[in-house]
Amino acid sequence: MGAAARKGAWRKWPRRKSRKGVRRTFPAAPQPRRLGSGGAMSSFGGRMREYPRLSIDRFDRENLRARAYFLSHCHKDHMKGLRAPSLKRRLACSLKVRLYCSPVTKELLLTNPRYKFWENHIVSIEVETPTQISLVDEASGEKEDLVVTLLPAGHCPGSVMFLFQGESGTVLYTGDFRLAKGEVARMELLHSGSRVKDIQSVYLDTTFCDPKYYQIPSREECMKGILELVQSWITLSPYHVVWLNCKAAYGYEYLFTNLSEELGVKDDEMFRGNRLPCGVISQNGKRLHIISVKPSTMWFGERTRKTNVIVRTGESSYRACFSFHSSYSEIQDFLSYIRPVNVYPNVIPVGVTEDKLMEILKPLCTSYNKNNELKYKPLGALKRTKPSEITDTDGGSDDLFDTELIPIRYKIPKLLPETTASENRPLLDNHQDDSDKTSYRATSMPAPLKVDFIECEESNGEDDDEEEELEKDMVLDELLPPSAESATVLPNPGLVCSEPTCKRNEDLEVPKWDAYFKRHVEDTDASEHEDYAPAPTDSSEPQSPTLFSDNEDFSDSTHISSQNSSQSTHISEQGSQGWDSQADTVLISPQERKIFESSPLKKGAERAMLYTSCFPAGENQTDMQSCKALAHSAPSTNSIKSERQGRAQEASAAAAAPTLTPSVQAESAPERSKEGSSGLLKPEDQLESQSSSDFEIPSTPETEVPKPDQLCSLYKKLAAGESLH
DNA sequence: GCGATCAGCT
DNA sequence: CACAGCTGATCGC
Numbered sequence: 001m002g003a004a005a006r007k008g009a010w011r012k013w014p015r016r017k018s019r020k021g022v023r024r025t026f027p028a029a030p031q032p033r034r035l036g037s038g039g040a041m042s043s044f045g046g047r048m049r050e051y052p053r054l055s056i057d058r059f060d061r062e063n064l065r066a067r068a069y070f071l072s073h074c075h076k077d078h079m080k081g082l083r084a085p086s087l088k089r090r091l092a093c094s095l096k097v098r099l100y101c102s103p104v105t106k107e108l109l110l111t112n113p114r115y116k117f118w119e120n121h122i123v124s125i126e127v128e129t130p131t132q133i134s135l136v137d138e139a140s141g142e143k144e145d146l147v148v149t150l151l152p153a154g155h156c157p158g159s160v161m162f163l164f165q166g167e168s169g170t171v172l173y174t175g176d177f178r179l180a181k182g183e184v185a186r187m188e189l190l191h192s193g194s195r196v197k198d199i200q201s202v203y204l205d206t207t208f209c210d211p212k213y214y215q216i217p218s219r220e221e222c223m224k225g226i227l228e229l230v231q232s233w234i235t236l237s238p239y240h241v242v243w244l245n246c247k248a249a250y251g252y253e254y255l256f257t258n259l260s261e262e263l264g265v266k267d268d269e270m271f272r273g274n275r276l277p278c279g280v281i282s283q284n285g286k287r288l289h290i291i292s293v294k295p296s297t298m299w300f301g302e303r304t305r306k307t308n309v310i311v312r313t314g315e316s317s318y319r320a321c322f323s324f325h326s327s328y329s330e331i332q333d334f335l336s337y338i339r340p341v342n343v344y345p346n347v348i349p350v351g352v353t354e355d356k357l358m359e360i361l362k363p364l365c366t367s368y369n370k371n372n373e374l375k376y377k378p379l380g381a382l383k384r385t386k387p388s389e390i391t392d393t394d395g396g397s398d399d400l401f402d403t404e405l406i407p408i409r410y411k412i413p414k415l416l417p418e419t420t421a422s423e424n425r426p427l428l429d430n431h432q433d434d435s436d437k438t439s440y441r442a443t444s445m446p447a448p449l450k451v452d453f454i455e456c457e458e459s460n461g462e463d464d465d466e467e468e469e470l471e472k473d474m475v476l477d478e479l480l481p482p483s484a485e486s487a488t489v490l491p492n493p494g495l496v497c498s499e500p501t502c503k504r505n506e507d508l509e510v511p512k513w514d515a516y517f518k519r520h521v522e523d524t525d526a527s528e529h530e531d532y533a534p535a536p537t538d539s540s541e542p543q544s545p546t547l548f549s550d551n552e553d554f555s556d557s558t559h560i561s562s563q564n565s566s567q568s569t570h571i572s573e574q575g576s577q578g579w580d581s582q583a584d585t586v587l588i589s590p591q592e593r594k595i596f597e598s599s600p601l602k603k604g605a606e607r608a609m610l611y612t613s614c615f616p617a618g619e620n621q622t623d624m625q626s627c628k629a630l631a632h633s634a635p636s637t638n639s640i641k642s643e644r645q646g647r648a649q650e651a652s653a654a655a656a657a658p659t660l661t662p663s664v665q666a667e668s669a670p671e672r673s674k675e676g677s678s679g680l681l682k683p684e685d686q687l688e689s690q691s692s693s694d695f696e697i698p699s700t701p702e703t704e705v706p707k708p709d710q711l712c713s714l715y716k717k718l719a720a721g722e723s724l725h
Numbered sequence: 726g727c728g729a730t731c732a733g734c735t
Numbered sequence: 736c737a738c739a740g741c742t743g744a745t746c747g748c
Contacts, residue, residue: 075738212736213737250739298737319736325737
């Protein structure tokens with residue numbers, strides 16, 4: 001949910017005087033908003049009407065009485081109350097209450113010492129693994145079982161949606177999510193047989209559920225634009241650098257890892273320092289030429305015509321499109337596919353009334369007659385992602401009712417993959433255009449590029465100030481960029497084009513408007529590159545604007561990385577799981593294992609340096625070494641270190657990173673001192689993903705944590721690049 | 726001293 | 736633009 005939306009709503013209350021007023025006025029329990037309630041609260045209150053004993057992403061007030069907690073991702077606005085003394089006290093005297101989240105989220109949470117007290121109460125659940133949990137009332141012993149399935153949400157590392165199945169029906173809580181059009185149709189676990197499940201309610205991320213956000217460029221498009229801008233700048237000279245001005249703690253990893261891969265910057269170098277090495281002066285005394293690139297959400301309303309994912313806002317400042325939330329049209333696609341009986345918005349966007357929102361959402365829900373009986377529900381058909389499964393998508397004999405919970409079968413827990421990366425690779429190839437994959441590894445940018453950027457007609461004050469500051473910095477020669485924000489400095493990696501193969505992926509077409517709406521996801525390879533499917537649309541059609549193609553240079557001179565958001569999301573979640581999860585918590589027999597092979601970094605460009613200051617200072621910030629770990633679990637990539645490994649990584653990296661700034665060292669020192677050394681996971685070894693095409697339910701999870709000695713051994717193997725088996 | 730809340734800022 | 740989240744002020748426990 002958006003902070004702005006939240007703030008906007010809260011501001012409806014008189015300041016100061018309202019504080020107690022808020023407490024009195026709101027029901028004690030932050031209930032899911034009821035339609036038409038007119039409540040000012042714009043964020044999800046934590047509870048779903050179907051399963052009120054669960055609390056999700058809220059941990060205060062009535063949520064203190066929940067029997068189980070769920071955390072969809074590690075952003076602050078979803079963690080309200082999570083470290084409050086009241087909840088802490090409850091944990092201290094409870095044997096049963098648990099916090100369920102993805103393994104990545106668990107790692108992120110426990111990286112912060114302030115949440116350490118959760119350690120023995122967190123149960124990580126593997127993504128796409130239906131898991132039975134028991135909700136026990138510790139006073140009465142009353143028990144309620146339900147099955148929860150985590151689905152990749154594509155919002156930030158570790159982010160998931162929660163699918164709950166129990167006596168009160170099937171409900172889906174999306175958390176914050178960004179799924180490209182068609183991705184929901186490929187989520188097997190939202191289907192029974194070949195058709196979408198009957199879902200009672202969806203608690204939906206409606207951050208951009210406003211027609212003015214009709215279209216937001218895909219992750220890949222944004223990445224492509226940013227890459228092209230960065231590439232075009234840093235190839236001008238070794239002293240042309242880029243400052244990536246990021247804000248949120250988690251979510252930009254995709255950007256960093258893709259840039260590092262595309263530009264041939266080694267991860268170690270990327271995180272060697274978190275400041276410009278010496279202000280605007282390079283180490284040999286020459287002045288740096290810095291441009292600021294600020295990722296921010298840009299959208300294209302229905303009537304928007306040509307535009308670009310990069311907007312120049314000043315002499316040396318740019319905005320680059322980058323969104324963590326689904327656009328209006330993506331929300332429509334998502335909801336219209338699921339067609340739940342009810343939908344509850346988690347966010348009321350600024351400028352949109354709840355009534356207006358429901359006018360948008362309700363038509364996408366299942367129709368009911370006046371007796372509240374199911375009248376008609378178009379059943380979505382699962383879009384198989386593997387050719388072998390394409391057949392018989394409509395030939396199922398399922399009736400209209402869910403039967404996936406019957407019978408329940410149990411399987412032996414399996415923590416780690418049994419097959420090697422190489423053995424699994426062919427499976428991946430079924431999901432992904434291999435030529436694309438190889439090309440992105442081998443491709444270098446022809447440099448320098450001619451890139452034309454749109455001049456921003458209206459430069460707001462913020463940007464003006466920013467630019468002015470930057471230019472002052474360059475004059476003063478000694479100032480640093482704001483330390484609290486992400487700074488990525490890219491001294492010209494002159495070798496990025498030294499690769500013998502400068503293959504450009506000719507298959508990647510400029511995405512067209514229609515590609516988002518007319519493409520058939522059944523297409524195997526094409527479906528994996530939906531955003532790039534050529535479309536015959538007249539780009540001048542106001543209702544079908546062509547995006548990102550103001551000039552040909554911009555649209556075709558850059559290749560993109562191999563993963564579209566669909567794959568990257570899945571890969572990220574799946575591939576990042578498993579290293580630190582409880583063996584008896586996540587039990588599913590992989591019917592298949594998809595393997596994502598992260599591109600080895602270009603060796604020809606190892607000289608290139610990329611300094612990154614990650615993320616605002618704060619209690620839950622990761623230091624740059626943690627960023628490094630997170631980078632591998634970004635939507636495009638697939639791994640994350642365990643907490644312990646991450647700390648060990650910090651230790652070793654700190655020793656080898658003379659440019660590490662004192663502030664960062666201070667922040668990470670307490671963590672670092674606790675653990676032994678270990679290495680970063682090799683991408684090839686981080687590959688583990690799984691999906692299930694059946695619905696076998698594992699047993700009730702417990703909270704057993706992998707033993708330190710086991711982890712230590714595992715991490716040593718990983719650090720050494722050894723096989724885990 | 727700490728938490729909750731809000732303004733302001735980026 | 737919006738998002739995520741920071742700092743600082745204020746108030747209350």
